[in-house]
Amino acid sequence: MSALAAGDPGFDWQAFAGGLGWSATAAFGVMLATFAVALRKGVHRVVDSAWGIGFAAVALVTCAVSADSGDTGRRVLVTVLTAAWGLRLAVHIARRGRGHGEDPRYERLLAKAPGSRTWYALRTVYCLQGALVWLVSLPVQAASYAPGPLGVLAWAGTAVWAVGLCFEAVGDAQLTRFKADPGHRGRIMDRGLWAWTRHPNYFGDFLVWWGLYLVACDAGVPGAAAGAVSPLVMTFLLTRGSGKALLERHMAGRPGYAEYAARTSGFFPWPPGRGGPT
Template sequence: MNAFAWSAFAANLGWAAATALAVMLSTFAVALAQGMHRVVDVAWGAAFVAVALVTFVLSAGHGDPARRVLVTGLTVVWGLRLAAHIARRGSGHGEDPRYEAMTARASGNRNLYALRMIYLLLGSLVWLVSLPVQAAQYTPAPLSALAWAGTGVWAVGLFFETVGDAQLARFKADPAHRGRIMDRGLWRYTRHPNYFGDFCVWWGLFLVACDAGWQPAAASVLSPLAMGLLLIKGSGKRLLERHMATRPGWPAYVARTSGFFPRPPRGRG
């Protein structure tokens, strides 16, 4: 029988919300002890790992074992890589300017404002974006070609994230590049290879979920749509480019380089 386990999936939604909340509240406690909120960026990837693992345990007996292992493994690899990268990048640095600016707007207690506007908001987004990871594990349908195509899209995304992050880290490590625009490697083809990679990762996971039928697809389609909006119109590309706009060479870089989806640079760039 290949029916989607709606009742078990509905219960999992509650457990996933509780898991994401627990990760974010624990991170909030760590942030208070450290005196800065940038640690929440590390918790973003870790929270997806936690939700995937909790769902894997709870979905036993409901979903196809191969699909459960696949989607959990893909999420764990992506989430742990992202968390480790952000932890290394932020080591030895003070508070993130984004969070300084955000908490400066608080009319009352800054930490309570941060709890509402950063931690609880990100916890809600983890729950929403992780819907394909949850839904994929509650259908007994066997893996099909679409699931492997989704895995391929996920792999493209992981490649862009991993390579793009490594290239940027090497570029920034050279003092001669201080204040310059990174326009090499994958950054020649898109101004945001890491965000494009994230986009592919979550559309890939959605394909792994929806190859099992319309039920998991309907239950999780909001995830890649929400992630796409966040990356392109929300706190990703838009905010970063606003920060970068004052750097020398930025207008020329924008003129020759795609804003999101990779393509050959225009002109001689």
């Protein structure tokens, strides 16, 4: 019978439950520290870098507190994969935002504050992101407490993660180079991976988190089926929440964007010039 059944004697449920508290402390600790930095700098855009750092912190803390429970190989694997993804993303966002003022998204959000903008930002930006980091990282946490050795599904998940990281990193690098050329000012990026999908970076994130979920499912990690809520939440954020949907509303009025959208897939990669799924 699959170890997905609750109560599997090999899975240390008591340690896992205690670890959830430590991981929540890590996630909210990163966000509160970032909140203090934001107040000092006078801009809340720094929280975008904290998103990746939060996931890395959760993975590292979980790895440490699960040392006596989970398989060392799986624990190290999910920690390295999560931290590598999170820290790369944090560095990229920090570099991209260097020298810029407040992000217009946060300006619009805080303009709606019914009272103090500071406490409104703490509740609606930092605490919310801390909760999402904790929720989305549940498969990483569960995998760290799984006792069985790494199996085929773990390596399949790692392969999916690697493809996702490549899509995200290459897409970000291509866009950075494109924007750095003064001759491209006002033009729509439609080259490289951006000719195959309008959001190679978001598609990469999508693969990263489904890959980590597969690692958690390896060897029948208890609760992995319920843990599917985590990549599903990430998928929603990327496609319907603060990712693709929000960015496309912002880009809709840009010259040439409607034509680019008509010939380029909205999310999943598709041959250039053929439209594809939106």
